[in-house]
Structure formats: structure tokens, C-alpha cells
Amino acid sequence: MTVSTKDRPVTAAPDLPEELVLLQRTARQFVEDRLRPHEREIEERSEIPRALLDEIAAMGFFGIGFPEEVGGQGFGKLGYTVVVEQLARANAAIWNVIGGSIGLCATAISLGGDDAQKRRFLPDLLSAKRIGAYALSEPGAGSDAGSLRTRARRDGDAYVLDGAKTFITNAPIADVFVVFANIDPDAGSKGITAFVVDRDAPGLRIGPCDEKMGLHGSTTAQIFFTDMRVAADRRLGDEGRGFPLALKTLDHGRLGLAASSVGAAQRLLEASVEYARSRKQFGKPIGTNQAI
Ligand SMILES: Cc1cc2nc3c(=O)[nH]c(=O)nc-3n(C[C@H](O)[C@H](O)[C@H](O)COP(=O)(O)OP(=O)(O)OC[C@H]3O[C@@H](n4cnc5c(N)ncnc54)[C@H](O)[C@@H]3O)c2cc1C
Missing domain, CATH: 2.40.110.10 (Butyryl-CoA Dehydrogenase, subunit A, domain 2)
Structure with a gap:
């Protein structure tokens, strides 16, 4: 089934700051243009092409929620969840790979590391030079x-x-x-x-x-x-x-999981509605008499 949601407007929360609305639009466009075309290939090949991870990194999405001093983009946790929600609209594996790398690994270093360790490890993780x-x-x-x-x-x-x-x-x-x-x-x-x-x-x-x-x-x-x-x-x-650090890191990881679940659910809901509207039975679309 091919469903295009490319032209569907982004529904921003009313109190989302203007810069995050722009970030949301940018992420949505990137997902539609660059990630969605690779969805099936990723599932079939059981890998995300390295070039695609590099493209995501070039957009700054690996470091989106981290401070600029350590190589991040400085959009904070709200900016992070805004981007994660959009990334999850493509194959869920894409977010999982990024989440494992920055939502967990880089977050643990950011929360538990001293300044020297943060300078040593974070810039490469937040630019996806290293996974x-x-x-x-x-x-x-x-x-x-x-x-x-x-x-x-x-x-x-x-x-x-x-x-x-x-x-x-x-x-x-x-x-x-x-x-x-x-x-x-x-x-x-x-x-x-x-x-x-x-x-x-x-x-x-x-x-x-x-x-x-x-x-x-x-x-x-x-x-x-x-x-x-x-x-x-x-x-x-x-x-x-280490144990308090592990638990604190998982708390941050859950933020990404929650946002990615919202993004994936939105995409599935839209696909279901579009399918119900286009599916014909008894000579007419099955959704014509429904409030969908
Ligand atoms: C796709 C995937 C990716 C993962 N990635 C990572 C990773 O990157 N790093 C990492 O460290 N781990 C990772 N994990 C492991 C994950 O964190 C564990 O699977 C998770 O903590 C659950 O542990 P378990 O599988 O041993 O299940 P169990 O602990 O055996 O739990 C099985 C079920 O029993 C329930 N249960 C447990 N204890 C009780 C109890 N006392 N009373 C009642 N119910 C109970 C649980 O809620 C669960 O439903 C990953 C797992 C998956 C599936």
C-alpha cells in the first residue's frame, strides 16, 4: 500500500515556540523526501545505509537535544521530541538506531561523564562519526x-x-x-x-x-x-x-520512545484513514458513510 502524506499540514501544538514549529516542518520534509523512499529497503536489507545515517547527521538530528558546547544543536528536550516524532513517521528502525546511539549511549556520557569525557566522546556521537x-x-x-x-x-x-x-x-x-x-x-x-x-x-x-x-x-x-x-x-x-546513572539514562530514553510512539501512531492512523477512504466495497468507498 502506498499512501502519501507529503502535503498534509503539520499539526503543531498551539504553544510550541515558533523556532520549533520551523524545526518540525524541516524534519517532516526531510522524512518525506529522504527517509520514506528507503523504508522498504531498510526492512528488506536489515540495515540502514550508512549514507542515510550521514544525511540524518548532516541535518543535525543526532545532536538536536544536546548543548552546543558538546557538539549538539542546542534545541533541548522539547526540540528533541519534536524531531523524534517526525523521524518515527518513517521506518521505526531508523529512530531505534539513533535512539540507541544518542538517546542512550550519548545521554549516559552526558549525564555521567566529566567535562573531559564529554569533550572526548560526545562530538563524534552527536555528529554520527561514531555510532x-x-x-x-x-x-x-x-x-x-x-x-x-x-x-x-x-x-x-x-x-x-x-x-x-x-x-x-x-x-x-x-x-x-x-x-x-x-x-x-x-x-x-x-x-x-x-x-x-x-x-x-x-x-x-x-x-x-x-x-x-x-x-x-x-x-x-x-x-x-x-x-x-x-x-x-x-x-x-x-x-x-552506575545504577542510578543507568536508570536516569533510561528515563531520558523513554522520552524518545514516547515521542517516537506518537509519530508512528500518527502515521499509521493517517494511512488507515486514507485506505478506508480509497477502499471500495459494494461499488463505493467504505468510508463514505463514516465520519472519517
Ligand atoms: C528490540 C530490543 C532492543 C533492546 N535494546 C537494548 C539495549 O540497547 N540495551 C540494553 O541494555 N537492553 C536492551 N534491550 C533489553 C531490554 O531492556 C529488556 O528486554 C527489558 O529490560 C526486559 O527484560 P527481559 O527481556 O529480560 O524481560 P523480563 O525481565 O524477563 O520480563 C518479562 C516480562 O515479565 C515482567 N516482569 C518482570 N518482573 C516482574 C515481576 N517481578 N512481576 C511481574 N511481572 C514482571 C516484565 O514486565 C515483562 O513483561 C532490548 C530489548 C529489545 C527487545
Whole structure:
């Protein structure tokens, strides 16, 4: 089914500032012109073409909600949700990839990192030079993330990680991971500590892509750590402060999920109405007698 919503006006909230109405229009036009034509290809090839991610980054949409000092566009959380809502009108996998990279990975660094770490990691993530991932869940620790079992132990000027993570969005394509591991299991979730890990870290292995029922363009995989060393200056925040950081990051991530759900639902509603109006049964469109 091909439904064009290209000429449909954007319905702005009455109190949306003028600059965000403009941002919304720009994002909507970009989605219609550049992303929608690739929807089917993304689903069929189970990947988003790198050139398309670069185009999205060139529009500034990876850094839209982050401050300019760290390479963002400075539109704040409201601007972020405005853009996410529009991006979700295309294949939902597109937002999922961006959400994993900036909604989770970059957000964790932004919330938990010191100034040097923010300067070091954020500009590349917010320009999509590097793609990020957020590695919290484990086979035995999903909803109950505080019971994660990946271990970290201090060794000189580094930490050594052992364990595994599961369902990690972007793992097959990510360059950088925020990883949560426990340095003191006796302390329970108060031992959880966060680290920024590069893909090429010796001892880090990425499993094969998970087979999912949908969201094929957004790939997930398990990741494994075997005596994987990460320098101490890559620890986000203090030892044992990783769990509050993980939860705070997920709160921000949920903002993006909510906005993307609204955008996807709008698109589906419009497609349903257009279909009902064009579908003919008994010689006339089925919607002619309905208030749709
Ligand atoms: C497509 C996809 C992408 C993902 N990307 C990431 C990622 O990038 N990074 C990451 O770290 N994780 C990621 N995850 C993992 C995700 O965060 C977990 O799937 C989620 O936390 C749920 O954990 P679980 O799958 O182990 O389910 P479970 O924790 O086993 O929960 C299963 C069901 O039981 C319910 N439940 C749990 N505990 C209770 C209880 N005490 N009482 C009653 N009901 C309960 C839950 O609500 C849920 O409905 C991803 C998952 C998916 C599917």
C-alpha cells in the first residue's frame, strides 16, 4: 500500500515556540523526501545505509537535544521530541538506531561523564562519526537490571571486565559502548559502575545479529567480555554510581520512545484513514458513510 502524506499540514501544538514549529516542518520534509523512499529497503536489507545515517547527521538530528558546547544543536528536550516524532513517521528502525546511539549511549556520557569525557566522546556521537550502544541488559538481568553479573575488577590504571550482555541495540554496528559492570557484587546494585568501551578493545566480542520479528533495520546482538581491559579514565562517574546513572539514562530514553510512539501512531492512523477512504466495497468507498 502506498499512501502519501507529503502535503498534509503539520499539526503543531498551539504553544510550541515558533523556532520549533520551523524545526518540525524541516524534519517532516526531510522524512518525506529522504527517509520514506528507503523504508522498504531498510526492512528488506536489515540495515540502514550508512549514507542515510550521514544525511540524518548532516541535518543535525543526532545532536538536536544536546548543548552546543558538546557538539549538539542546542534545541533541548522539547526540540528533541519534536524531531523524534517526525523521524518515527518513517521506518521505526531508523529512530531505534539513533535512539540507541544518542538517546542512550550519548545521554549516559552526558549525564555521567566529566567535562573531559564529554569533550572526548560526545562530538563524534552527536555528529554520527561514531555510532553508540548502551549495554545494560544481560540474559539473567532484564527488568531487574540491578542484578547484572558482568564483573569489573581494578587492575592498576585499568579495569578488567568479564561477562556478557544481551539484546544490545546497535551492537553489530556500534563503535563505542557504554557498559555497566559490577565491581563489588556483595554491594548488590551499589557496586554497578559504568565504562565507555571502544569496539576494538581486546577481549570484547560481538555475537551474531539477533533474529527479530520486526525492526529489522535496527540490529541487536549479544556482546561478550573476556579479560577485557578498559582504562580507568573511561569510568563514568564514581565506582558504584552506575545504577542510578543507568536508570536516569533510561528515563531520558523513554522520552524518545514516547515521542517516537506518537509519530508512528500518527502515521499509521493517517494511512488507515486514507485506505478506508480509497477502499471500495459494494461499488463505493467504505468510508463514505463514516465520519472519517
Ligand atoms: C528490540 C530490543 C532492543 C533492546 N535494546 C537494548 C539495549 O540497547 N540495551 C540494553 O541494555 N537492553 C536492551 N534491550 C533489553 C531490554 O531492556 C529488556 O528486554 C527489558 O529490560 C526486559 O527484560 P527481559 O527481556 O529480560 O524481560 P523480563 O525481565 O524477563 O520480563 C518479562 C516480562 O515479565 C515482567 N516482569 C518482570 N518482573 C516482574 C515481576 N517481578 N512481576 C511481574 N511481572 C514482571 C516484565 O514486565 C515483562 O513483561 C532490548 C530489548 C529489545 C527487545
